Amino acid sequence: MRFVKYVALATTACATIVLLGQVHAAKKGDASAVNVRLSGSAPKSLSEYRFFVGNLADLKPNEGVVPYDLNTPLFSDYATKYRHVWMPKGTSAAYHGEDAFDFPVGATLIKTFSFLHDLRDPAKGQRIIETRLLIRKKKRWDALVYLWNDEQTEATLKVAGTTKDVTWIDRNGAERSSNYIVPNVNQCKGCHVVDKKIVPIGPKARNLNRNYDYADGGANQLDHWTQAGYLTGAPSPNAAPKLAVWNDSSSGTVDDRARAWLEINCAHCHNPRGPANTSGLDLRFSQRDPVKWGVMKVPVAAGRGSGGRSYDIVPGKPDESILTYRLESTEPGIMMPELPRRLVDEDSLPLIKEWIASMHDVK
Amino acid sequence: MRISGTFLLVACLALAAHAGAIKPGPNAQEEIQEALITAKPGATINLGEGTFDLKMGLSLDIDRVKLRGKGPDKTILSFKNQNAGSEGLIVTGSGVVLENFAVEDSKGDAIKTKGCKGITFRSVRAEWTGGPKETNGSYGFYPVESENVLIEKCVAIGASDAGIYVGQSKNIVVRQSRAEYNVAGIEIENCHGADVYECVATKNTGGILVFDMPDLPVQGGRDVRVFNNQVVDNDTQNFAPKGNIVATVPTGTGIMIMANNNVEVFENTLSGNQTTNCLIVSYLASGKEIKDPNYDPYPEGIYIHSNKFGSGGNDPQGDLGGALSELIGKPVPDIVWDGVIDTKKMAGGELPKDLRIYIDGNQDADFINFDLMNALSDPSKAKISRDIAAHAGELPRLKPIKLARR
Numbered sequence: 001m002r003f004v005k006y007v008a009l010a011t012t013a014c015a016t017i018v019l020l021g022q023v024h025a026a027k028k029g030d031a032s033a034v035n036v037r038l039s040g041s042a043p044k045s046l047s048e049y050r051f052f053v054g055n056l057a058d059l060k061p062n063e064g065v066v067p068y069d070l071n072t073p074l075f076s077d078y079a080t081k082y083r084h085v086w087m088p089k090g091t092s093a094a095y096h097g098e099d100a101f102d103f104p105v106g107a108t109l110i111k112t113f114s115f116l117h118d119l120r121d122p123a124k125g126q127r128i129i130e131t132r133l134l135i136r137k138k139k140r141w142d143a144l145v146y147l148w149n150d151e152q153t154e155a156t157l158k159v160a161g162t163t164k165d166v167t168w169i170d171r172n173g174a175e176r177s178s179n180y181i182v183p184n185v186n187q188c189k190g191c192h193v194v195d196k197k198i199v200p201i202g203p204k205a206r207n208l209n210r211n212y213d214y215a216d217g218g219a220n221q222l223d224h225w226t227q228a229g230y231l232t233g234a235p236s237p238n239a240a241p242k243l244a245v246w247n248d249s250s251s252g253t254v255d256d257r258a259r260a261w262l263e264i265n266c267a268h269c270h271n272p273r274g275p276a277n278t279s280g281l282d283l284r285f286s287q288r289d290p291v292k293w294g295v296m297k298v299p300v301a302a303g304r305g306s307g308g309r310s311y312d313i314v315p316g317k318p319d320e321s322i323l324t325y326r327l328e329s330t331e332p333g334i335m336m337p338e339l340p341r342r343l344v345d346e347d348s349l350p351l352i353k354e355w356i357a358s359m360h361d362v363k
Numbered sequence: 364m365r366i367s368g369t370f371l372l373v374a375c376l377a378l379a380a381h382a383g384a385i386k387p388g389p390n391a392q393e394e395i396q397e398a399l400i401t402a403k404p405g406a407t408i409n410l411g412e413g414t415f416d417l418k419m420g421l422s423l424d425i426d427r428v429k430l431r432g433k434g435p436d437k438t439i440l441s442f443k444n445q446n447a448g449s450e451g452l453i454v455t456g457s458g459v460v461l462e463n464f465a466v467e468d469s470k471g472d473a474i475k476t477k478g479c480k481g482i483t484f485r486s487v488r489a490e491w492t493g494g495p496k497e498t499n500g501s502y503g504f505y506p507v508e509s510e511n512v513l514i515e516k517c518v519a520i521g522a523s524d525a526g527i528y529v530g531q532s533k534n535i536v537v538r539q540s541r542a543e544y545n546v547a548g549i550e551i552e553n554c555h556g557a558d559v560y561e562c563v564a565t566k567n568t569g570g571i572l573v574f575d576m577p578d579l580p581v582q583g584g585r586d587v588r589v590f591n592n593q594v595v596d597n598d599t600q601n602f603a604p605k606g607n608i609v610a611t612v613p614t615g616t617g618i619m620i621m622a623n624n625n626v627e628v629f630e631n632t633l634s635g636n637q638t639t640n641c642l643i644v645s646y647l648a649s650g651k652e653i654k655d656p657n658y659d660p661y662p663e664g665i666y667i668h669s670n671k672f673g674s675g676g677n678d679p680q681g682d683l684g685g686a687l688s689e690l691i692g693k694p695v696p697d698i699v700w701d702g703v704i705d706t707k708k709m710a711g712g713e714l715p716k717d718l719r720i721y722i723d724g725n726q727d728a729d730f731i732n733f734d735l736m737n738a739l740s741d742p743s744k745a746k747i748s749r750d751i752a753a754h755a756g757e758l759p760r761l762k763p764i765k766l767a768r769r
Contacts, residue, residue, distance in 0.1 A: 160397040161419075163447075181447055185400050186422035189455070196455070196478060272580065275477065278507045278531055280578040291654045297578055298651055299606055303471065303501025303524045306606030310651075322606060332420075333471030333500055338449040 034062050034086050036108050038137055046131055046146040046155035051086060051110050057128055057152040059112060064089065066228060067214075068221055070207045071243040071251070072260045074337075075345040076113065077178045078168065080126065083202065084110040087230055093203075095233035097241060098286065100200045107136040109200055115180075118169040129164055130182045131155050134192070134200055141198040143188035160184050178342045187339055191268045193275055201268045205234070206241035206285070243285065246348060258355035259285050261348050262293075265337055281312060294323055295359070305334045315359035324353060384409035384433075391415045399423045399430075404456075407431060410464055414439045420448020420469070426456045432464030435488035435518065442469040443492075450475045450500070451489075457481050467492055472502040473522075479509040481767065484517050491521030495544045495602050499523040503545065508581065510534050511767045517541075523602060524609050525550035526567065529557065531581035536764050537562060546603040547572045547612065548594075551623075553579050556586045558764040563593045568601040569609070569616040570594035570636065575623045576608060577646065577658035585624040585664075588761050589631065594618055595673075596635035601681065611649050613638040613681035622646040625664040627761045634673025638684040639695045641667060643720060645703035648683065648735055661705045663718040666758040671726045672697040690733055690742055696749065697728045701735035722754040730754070 035050050043049060046056070053062045061067060065086045073081060087093070091104035114128040133144045146155035147162065161184030167177040181187075192198045202208075208221045222240055225231035234240065244252030246261040263285040269276035270283040279300050282292040291297050294312030299305070299322055307325035314320040326336035328344055335341070385394050385408070392415075398408045399421060407429040417440055423430065432438025442451045451469030454461070457480040465488035466473040473489035476482045489503030503519030503526040506512045510533045517540040519526025526545035529535050535557035541564075542548030548564030550572040551557045564570035571594055575584035594617045603610040612619060615637030620626050621644050633640035646653060646660035653660055676695030679688045687695050704714055722730060730751035738745035 159400055160393040162393070163419075179446070181419075184396055184422070186396075186424050186453075186455075189424060190422070277580055278477065280580060291578065296652065296654065298576075298608070300576060300579060300608075301472075301501060301505070301507070301524070301528075301530065302604075302607060304498060304604045305471075305501075306604045308605040310606045331470065332445055332447055333449055333469075339447075342447070 032062075034064055036086070036088070036106055036135060038106060042142070042144050042157055044157050049108075049133075051084065051108075056154065057148075059084075059128075062086075065110070066225070066230065067212065068203070068208060068225075069210065069212055070202050070264070071210050072207065072246040072257075072264045073202075074264055074340075075348065076340045077166075077180055077343045078115070078119065078170065078176070079113045079129070079180070080116050080122075082112040082114065084112075085203070085225075085230065086110065090229075092230050092232045093225070095205065095231055095235075097205055100202075100204050101231065103136045103200070103203075105136055105138055109134040109203065111202075115166045115168050119171050120169065120173065127166065128152055128155075129166065129180060130158075132183075132188070134198070141192070141200065143185055143192060143198055145182060145185070145188070147182055158182060158184075161187060176343075181340055181342065183340060190275060190339055191337075194271075194273045201264075206243040207264070209237050209240050209242040210245075246351060254351065254355050254358060258351055259293075261351060265345075265348075269337070294321075303333070305336070307334070313356055313359070316357060318353035318356040321356055324349070324356065327352060384411035386411040387413040387415045392417050392419060396421055399425070399428070402428045404428070410438045410440075412437045414441050416444060417442050417451075418444050418446050420445065420450050420471075421452045422455070423452070423459060424455045425459075427458040427460075428456060429460040429462070430464070431460075431462050434463050435465045435486050438464040439467055440464060441467045443467065445470045450505075453477065454479060454482065459483070460485065462486050464488075465490065469500045471500045472505045473500060473519075475502070475505040475507065476509055476512075477507050479506065479512075481511045482506055482509050483513045484515070485513070486516045488518040489520070489522070489526070490518070491523075493521070495521055495523075495546075495599050497523055497602050497604055499602075501525075501607075502528040503542075504528065505530070506535075507531050512536070513766055515539050519548075520544050522546065523604065524607055525572070528552065529554055531579060534764055534766060536766055541565075542567060542570075544599055546599075546601060546609045548597065550574065550609070551584070551587050552576060553581050553584045554587065555581075555584070556764055557588070559587070559589045560591045563595075565593070565596050566599050567597045568599050568603070568614050569612040569619050570597040570633075571618045572609070572612065572621070573619070573623045573626050574608065574621045575646075575659075577653055577655035577660075582655075582658060583624070584622070585626075586761055587623060587626045588763070589618060589626070589628045591629075592631045594631055594633045594636065594640070598635070598637050608649060608651075611651075611682070613642075613679065613684040615639075615675075615678065615680050615684070616642050617675065618642070620644070620662050620665060621648070622660050622662055623665075624659075624662065625758075625761060626662070627666045627668075627758070629667070629669045631670045632673070633670060633697065634675060636675045637678040638676065638680050638687075639699045640672055640675040640697040641670075642683075642699050643667075644701040645735070647703055648701045650682070659705070661703060662720070663705070663714075664758060665720045667698060667720075667722045668724045668757065670728070672728045686738070686742075687733060690738060690745060691731060691747060696731045698722055698725075698730045698751075700730070700732045702732040702746075702748075703735050716756075717758065719756075720754055721756045721758055722751055723757055 088106040093101035147158040244256040266283040449471040451466040454476040462485040491499035501524035522545040525547035526542035533555040548567035617636035617640040734745040
């Protein structure tokens, strides 16, 4: 009994501290504004943040919550993703041409993962699995994962991660299933780390530079963020870098699209400051040295991930390249990326193979 | 309501007292992982006796946490049924101590530690229990890009790359450990400053490897002492997947130095290694192309002294072993050098003294320089030399590694 009492007391103390740390910009006591805390323990429920209004599963943005999309996204076992950003009133992110924008304290990136029942027909509904938050604190970004209930009425904080069995109908009408991985905080860090600090990956100029169909009409996202007061220092979209859309051949060459796909799916680890820097493989779009992005590069610690192949990329020979071997595998210890996928991305693989097949031998 | 600090402290202590060792069971995966995420810096996480059936890799990113089991044969983290994650356990916090448990049958590496300022492995076993297999994970112990690395009283068995592998790190001690049935028993690669001593490397493909590789963020591997080790009977057929550098290691290699600088090998016992007891080569011997302009492929400042050599070289294996036996017959001498030197560094027709290879005071050692450069173009033109006296002399002794106390 004593034990229970102490816990109750400690909780009360925490709640007091938490209240002091609230940063919602609306006037005190406004129970409808977005509510992001900068200190104290994290809210247990997603609804406490009030990012969405009405029925939670409708993901209808609250005031100040802006939806966005990326030119080329990370493959997550065919999950559909809904991205939103929120910033405290009067604050904005500073534009950056190469890295993710410099977000203000309190800024929150909200990413919801869902499985459409039928990829051919979104109207048939969906099952939302998780919502991940990246919250800009004073000294760091915090990564939090909220797991949705089966009733789709609430999502609760999940620290240790879990797995969920999911099913859907794919684009060819086939029934598919996966044991989807909801990551733990460390697994979030597995990708979201630069120089040992958590950072956002998606919201970079080149990946945001595209149109979005907002409720009040279509607009370029960089322009829209600027007009909404969420971004300062951005050039006009024409002058900003723009990543190809991997599955839209009108958006770039095979090289552009393959490199875009590799940047988004691999370069968060495979860059000189990322978790996979020790491999020496750098898959950023900006890398200009072919050996650095794998051409005739020997593996270092690939182990059985080499698949008995000698080089990461053998020009002209996708089926002799370690890169494709690891993209085609679903076995832990071999497959790349390590997370979050369980399945092979069958849609992008032909692009990567076409890209390698089109390479000429480098002398 | 005001809560006194003392009161909170008491509450914390009460919580701590309730937090005993985590026991095996259906919730163990989440319990361990949650403990690893919510631990305060400096906390100890205890694991109980028994076999933990884990399906996903574990990770630790909090500084100075001690993860402690009841013994390397009593607390077993089994990843036999692992279906996600690239390693059994990954540590990215600094000053972490891992002790008294085993990691078995992970799908990738058993324990990887990256970017740690201070990491200790003590009495930990990493093993693939089905014996040597190509499908085993790569590394047993895999500290990389770390500093002040201590691996002691550990055991590594069955890794398809290296049992104990320290890569791109500095200030390293590996001691009183045992590596068997791995492709490489103990490997120090692209590291600055390592002591490997009082270890046993047996039944591996290669016993102890000191390598430097191109195209990596940390290069110029140097200052490695390998001493007072038993490097015997390394005769397990190379089972590394092709493409990995250790796949080129000839089965039955005792100590192998490739492209590293300032390596001192002394007071070891080397015996029963069927290709050769001690192999010193440039990266050119791997047969791989060098595209990295900043890479130095030559082993320089190598000092092999006061070692005890037994039998060896009776059944040379692999591409190199085959070529050697064709070139020079059997048995292959105890110490083999490919004779490749960086002619650009020569002055007055010879290499500066500190870049040479010295072999001195070894009991019962014979030697050969097989002149790889000429042998490659025309074996009949190779200037093979068995003149061990040409390498007599000594280099300044390397300094012992001192680990920083945290």
